[in-house]
Amino acid sequence: MTSFAPLQTEYDVIIAGGGPAGLASALSFARSGWKTCVIEPSPIETLVNPSFDGREIALTHHSMHWLKEAGVWPYIASHAICPLKVARIESGQEGGPSLLFSPPQGQDSADALGFLVANHLIRKALYQRLCEEENVTLRAGIAVHDFKATRDDVTLNLTDSSMLKARLLVAADGRFSKLRDQAGIGAIIHDFGRNVLVCRVKHDVPHDNVALQWFDEEQTIALLPVSDEEGKDCFSSLVLTLPPGEIERLKSVSPDEFGEEVTKRTRERLGKLVLASGRITYPLKAVYAHRFHAQRFALIGDAAVGMHPITAHGFNLGLKGQETLVKSLLQGSGDPGDRRALERFSYQHRWHTAPLFAATNAIAVAYTRDEFPFLIARRIGLGLAERLTPFKKAVTRFLMDPAA
Numbered sequence: 412m413t414s415f416a417p418l419q420t421e422y423d424v425i426i427a428g429g430g431p432a433g434l435a436s437a438l439s440f441a442r443s444g445w446k447t448c449v450i451e452p453s454p455i456e457t458l459v460n461p462s463f464d465g466r467e468i469a470l471t472h473h474s475m476h477w478l479k480e481a482g483v484w485p486y487i488a489s490h491a492i493c494p495l496k497v498a499r500i501e502s503g504q505e506g507g508p509s510l511l512f513s514p515p516q517g518q519d520s521a522d523a524l525g526f527l528v529a530n531h532l533i534r535k536a537l538y539q540r541l542c543e544e545e546n547v548t549l550r551a552g553i554a555v556h557d558f559k560a561t562r563d564d565v566t567l568n569l570t571d572s573s574m575l576k577a578r579l580l581v582a583a584d585g586r587f588s589k590l591r592d593q594a595g596i597g598a599i600i601h602d603f604g605r606n607v608l609v610c611r612v613k614h615d616v617p618h619d620n621v622a623l624q625w626f627d628e629e630q631t632i633a634l635l636p637v638s639d640e641e642g643k644d645c646f647s648s649l650v651l652t653l654p655p656g657e658i659e660r661l662k663s664v665s666p667d668e669f670g671e672e673v674t675k676r677t678r679e680r681l682g683k684l685v686l687a688s689g690r691i692t693y694p695l696k697a698v699y700a701h702r703f704h705a706q707r708f709a710l711i712g713d714a715a716v717g718m719h720p721i722t723a724h725g726f727n728l729g730l731k732g733q734e735t736l737v738k739s740l741l742q743g744s745g746d747p748g749d750r751r752a753l754e755r756f757s758y759q760h761r762w763h764t765a766p767l768f769a770a771t772n773a774i775a776v777a778y779t780r781d782e783f784p785f786l787i788a789r790r791i792g793l794g795l796a797e798r799l800t801p802f803k804k805a806v807t808r809f810l811m812d813p814a815a
């Protein structure tokens with residue numbers, strides 16, 4: 412991969428956005444023989460060495476398989492990968508019902524529901540792998556300002572006033588995608604009215620590779636097991652969902668006060684919690700594009716489907732989307748902007764994502780509303796679901812998404 416390209420160059424595919432979805436798609440396009448360019452506004456140092464952003468990605472088996480097959484997996488240190496053995500969901504009520512998910516016994520590599528890896532390490536590994544590819548050019552520190560698509564090609568104007576041409580523009584510019592708007596594609600935006608605070612915490616009680624999630628009155632908490640360099644299981648990722656004002660307050664209190672408060676909020680399930688990283692916050696807004704394609708234009712990653720993180724599937728779906736896109740184009744006429752192939756991609760990606768997006772939003776609403784009927788329904792619901800074996804099997808399969 413080259414990091415600098417001459418101005419006024421033509422490519423088969425230009426990808427706007429060097430986030431995880433954009434980098435993964437660049438790898439897929441380059442491996443398929445297409446001359447590819449990635450445009451990313453952040454400076455090159457951010458791509459070479461991305462900083463911790465609080466997101467711990469629960470990779471499905473399918474995603475792990477893709478990362479292995481694409482040669483990305485060896486760039487992730489084994490001590491940074493934490494297998495997820497059990498997911499435990501509770502109502503927050505002392506001694507109340509809980510719902511447990513664990514992998515089915517006796518299947519290959521099914522000793523884990525999934526694998527937790529920090530988002531910045533996935534981004535770094537994707538970048539490192541991309542450096543091996545000759546077909547990719549990366550232009551960092553510059554953004555796509557606007558574009559014009561015709562029947563034959565797309566012309567892009569960049570923020571440094573230079574111009575590029577491609578046969579396909581892939582927008583991977585995140586959930587508030589400007590390029591999606593410029594393509595005239597609307598989106599459903601669901602604002603949950605809550606913010607999420609994520610950070611790493613150290614604790615005395617080992618996590619035993621169990622992810623804990625519970626839905627208390629006025630707060631949703633997840634403690635996700637993560638690995639540290641020493642390979643001990645005394646670090647977790649804390650994911651706290653609260654109204655925006657509360658999140659701002661918790662972000663600004665001293666580390667000691669923060670540790671005390673979250674130890675209380677988690678009812679000492681993992682003992683005393685000590686802040687072990689920066690505190691990062693995100694607004695909770697889910698986005699679903701009305702369409703995933705236009706003339707010589709495709710949407711992938713959060714720009715296409717920006718999930719609520721409760722079901723941990725945003726990146727997993729982003730990987731699937733770019734796989735579906737490249738596969739559809741490879742079955743097309745050979746033109747990376749082939750209209751029929753783009754329609755096929757759009758249809759298939761909608762099929763893969765729409766039910767999950769709707770189900771995730773329904774869960775997020777049911778578990779963040781504190782009116783009496785919602786409280787009762789989720790307490791009864793958890794106890795009932797625990798006894799419904801077919802339901803549990805179906806959810807386990809969805810969480811794991813076994814490699815086909």
Ligand SMILES: Cc1cc2nc3c(=O)[nH]c(=O)nc-3n(C[C@H](O)[C@H](O)[C@H](O)COP(=O)(O)OP(=O)(O)OC[C@H]3O[C@@H](n4cnc5c(N)ncnc54)[C@H](O)[C@@H]3O)c2cc1C
Nearest residue numbers: 428430431432468469555584585712713723724725726727
């Ligand atoms: C707290 C939290 C926990 C999560 N946990 C999970 C999980 O467990 N499992 C899971 O699968 N997913 C999870 N996700 C979701 C996952 O992090 C996202 O789906 C994923 O990072 C989105 O990647 P992306 O590349 O589509 O978008 P982004 O990471 O938003 O990247 C977009 C890129 O586009 C660039 N850009 C913007 N404008 C332009 C422009 N005009 N021109 C060129 N480039 C542009 C930006 O600089 C940026 O680099 C979580 C998310 C959060 C917030």
